[in-house]
Amino acid sequence: MDAIAAIRSFNRFYAGRIGALEEHFLGQARPLGEARLLFEIGEAGASISELRARLALDSGYLSRLLRRLEEDGLVATEPDPNDGRRRFAVLTHRGVEEWDTLDRLSNHQIEAIVKPLGERRSAELADALSRAHHLVAAASITLEVVDAREPDAQAAMSAYFAELDTLFPTGFDPGDALTADVHAYDPPTGAFVVAYTNDRRAAGCGALLTMESSVGEIKRMWVAPEWRGVGLAGRILEDLESRSRSAGHSRTVLDTNAALHDAIAMYERAGYRPIERYNDNPYAQRWFEKRW
Amino acid sequence: MDAIAAIRSFNRFYAGRIGALEEHFLGQARPLGEARLLFEIGEAGASISELRARLALDSGYLSRLLRRLEEDGLVATEPDPNDGRRRFAVLTHRGVEEWDTLDRLSNHQIEAIVKPLGERRSAELADALSRAHHLVAAASITLEVVDAREPDAQAAMSAYFAELDTLFPTGFDPGDALTADVHAYDPPTGAFVVAYTNDRRAAGCGALLTMESSVGEIKRMWVAPEWRGVGLAGRILEDLESRSRSAGHSRTVLDTNAALHDAIAMYERAGYRPIERYNDNPYAQRWFEKRW
DNA sequence: ACAGATAGCTGACCCAGGTCAGCTATCGTG
DNA sequence: CACGATAGCTGACCTGGGTCAGCTATCTGT
Numbered sequence: 001m002d003a004i005a006a007i008r009s010f011n012r013f014y015a016g017r018i019g020a021l022e023e024h025f026l027g028q029a030r031p032l033g034e035a036r037l038l039f040e041i042g043e044a045g046a047s048i049s050e051l052r053a054r055l056a057l058d059s060g061y062l063s064r065l066l067r068r069l070e071e072d073g074l075v076a077t078e079p080d081p082n083d084g085r086r087r088f089a090v091l092t093h094r095g096v097e098e099w100d101t102l103d104r105l106s107n108h109q110i111e112a113i114v115k116p117l118g119e120r121r122s123a124e125l126a127d128a129l130s131r132a133h134h135l136v137a138a139a140s141i142t143l144e145v146v147d148a149r150e151p152d153a154q155a156a157m158s159a160y161f162a163e164l165d166t167l168f169p170t171g172f173d174p175g176d177a178l179t180a181d182v183h184a185y186d187p188p189t190g191a192f193v194v195a196y197t198n199d200r201r202a203a204g205c206g207a208l209l210t211m212e213s214s215v216g217e218i219k220r221m222w223v224a225p226e227w228r229g230v231g232l233a234g235r236i237l238e239d240l241e242s243r244s245r246s247a248g249h250s251r252t253v254l255d256t257n258a259a260l261h262d263a264i265a266m267y268e269r270a271g272y273r274p275i276e277r278y279n280d281n282p283y284a285q286r287w288f289e290k291r292w
Numbered sequence: 293m294d295a296i297a298a299i300r301s302f303n304r305f306y307a308g309r310i311g312a313l314e315e316h317f318l319g320q321a322r323p324l325g326e327a328r329l330l331f332e333i334g335e336a337g338a339s340i341s342e343l344r345a346r347l348a349l350d351s352g353y354l355s356r357l358l359r360r361l362e363e364d365g366l367v368a369t370e371p372d373p374n375d376g377r378r379r380f381a382v383l384t385h386r387g388v389e390e391w392d393t394l395d396r397l398s399n400h401q402i403e404a405i406v407k408p409l410g411e412r413r414s415a416e417l418a419d420a421l422s423r424a425h426h427l428v429a430a431a432s433i434t435l436e437v438v439d440a441r442e443p444d445a446q447a448a449m450s451a452y453f454a455e456l457d458t459l460f461p462t463g464f465d466p467g468d469a470l471t472a473d474v475h476a477y478d479p480p481t482g483a484f485v486v487a488y489t490n491d492r493r494a495a496g497c498g499a500l501l502t503m504e505s506s507v508g509e510i511k512r513m514w515v516a517p518e519w520r521g522v523g524l525a526g527r528i529l530e531d532l533e534s535r536s537r538s539a540g541h542s543r544t545v546l547d548t549n550a551a552l553h554d555a556i557a558m559y560e561r562a563g564y565r566p567i568e569r570y571n572d573n574p575y576a577q578r579w580f581e582k583r584w
Numbered sequence: 585a586c587a588g589a590t591a592g593c594t595g596a597c598c599c600a601g602g603t604c605a606g607c608t609a610t611c612g613t614g
Numbered sequence: 615c616a617c618g619a620t621a622g623c624t625g626a627c628c629t630g631g632g633t634c635a636g637c638t639a640t641c642t643g644t
Binding site for chain 2: 599600601602603604605609610611
Binding site for chain 2: 003122
């Protein structure tokens with residue numbers, strides 16, 4: 001794979017250049033671990049357990065780091081009023097000062113690297129890195145089966161319906177779709193899949209239900225606008241199809257609105273073929289199936 | 293700066309995702325330092341001093357790492373036949389095997405990250421990273437004054453002349469340009485500047501000489517094809533101008549061939565204005581000056 | 585009210601990574 | 615041939631990062 005070689009060469013180069021640089025300068029004022037922790041606490045503060053999760057640190061190790069920052073007068077901890085076991089860490093005035101210093105230094109560091117490029121090329125660099133960032137983030141989206149009544153699932157479906165409402169000439173009325181209908185997506189005969197980003201935000205969803213014993217129906221296929229064009233819909237569809245196969249279906253069907261051109265094109269690319277109307281969905285003008 | 297924010301956000305994300313990943317997996321078989329060293333020795337082998345320079349390691353530390361790899365039967369060292377003080381490290385058969393394993397693992401690791409993207413998006417990612425790589429590499433090019441008789445300078449000029457030869461309708465005959473003429477570039481009245489990449493390869497050059505006591509002349513402005521379009525010529529020109537100012541000149545002049553459209557455009561952007569012919573260079577059709 | 589779970593802390597310990605001074609063998613130069 | 619410089623090695627030492635077991639205080643569910 002050429003892509004892999006490119007990524008690896010980038011890694012080696014970039015790690016040595018920028019990564020090490022940042023580490024080195026962060027580590028000169030105080031040990032890296034402490035600096036990172038200081039950064040992570042930030043001006044908003046954070047609960048200890050949150051920090052432990054975000055930095056993936058051992059609880060003992062984190063305790064010690066915190067105590068050192070406390071001794072240096074950069075951080076103060078206070079018990080959580082709602083739960084006496086938990087504690088909350090905030091930056092002191094001096095902590096904020098050091099945070100600012102680190103932040104400023106970090107900016108200068110990057111600026112120094114980028115300065116020779118001039119404004120136009122810097123913008124190009126930023127653009128290339130943003131694209132790479134977005135693509136890697138997209139690649140690390142994972143699909144999980146959740147209960148369709150859960151907040152994440154409900155939010156995803158709501159976003160989907162809101163979008164349909166603006167897209168369809170007649171608008172869209174979800175009716176019971178968020179509540180009564182969702183039992184059809186319960187395993188083992190159905191599934192509601194949410195696509196989660198690295199930071200646990202829903203990037204899309206899709207649902208499967210069993211129409212007849214040998215027929216699965218795909219519904220609620222949706223991808224958040226910021227994650228379109230990275231093949232996520234295809235991944236969700238594939239996931240639902242494999243669940244359909246596991247459920248013993250011999251084919252999946254789906255309906256869609258003529259206004260959803262991209263979706264239709266995607267279904268066709270995925271091997272779906274037009275069939276006759278199989279339901280009385282007032283918003284559907286096209287029906288598809290895929291056999292295996 | 294928006295660019296800086298983008299780069300920092302990328303750094304944080306990327307370091308946590310790919311960087312840490314690579315480190316972690318490299319470090320599981322054997323300590324990271326050893327793994328890196330193994331990688332760096334490579335199938336071609338390397339001299340100890342080379343390794344020390346490339347990995348920026350303390351000589352004692354490197355010695356110890358090497359000895360551990362030797363004990364594990366992965367590396368063998370042999371004295372340099374030409375210089376009894378120096379030693380050369382090569383991978384043994386088992387060393388090559390482990391190298392291959394690490395290499396393969398590294399590929400799989402990246403492949404796993406990239407796989408969900410599909411081929412087209414992977415290629416896009418690779419493209420974005422290559423562009424970023426190239427831009428950062430361009431930004432870290434440094435300018436150094438060298439003796440024009442040195443190999444690097446000679447090579448850069450030769451490449452320049454070879455290019456002129458293909459570009460000019462009449463071809464180009466350098467005459468004494470590589471030898472007798474270069475004394476004009478000797479400091480303090482002149483300067484020959486070579487642009488070095490991170491890995492000490494010449495990416496371009498430029499020269500300054502003193503025509504009259506108050507007039508500097510810019511010559512031998514050249515940028516290697518792979519480094520064009522990143523503002524390097526502008527940097528070299530600026531550097532030479534500042535040297536000209538320091539030398540007490542009140543203006544710089546230069547000549548160029550009408551075929552070199554990009555160069556002419558660059559000179560104009562940099563503030564150069566057309567003047568009358570000031571020399572009898574048979575290859576020049578345009579003459580410029582810049583005053584300050 | 586009590587058992588078990590949870591959050592955070594402490595002590596003990598380990599290892600990789602890194603630095604420094606000093607040693608030996610060899611080389612290049614006058 | 616003697617001198618200083620250079621390449622590499624060894625010993626001694628330090629620090630940061632990290633793990634593990636066990637402790638205490640608190641919370642939650644029954």
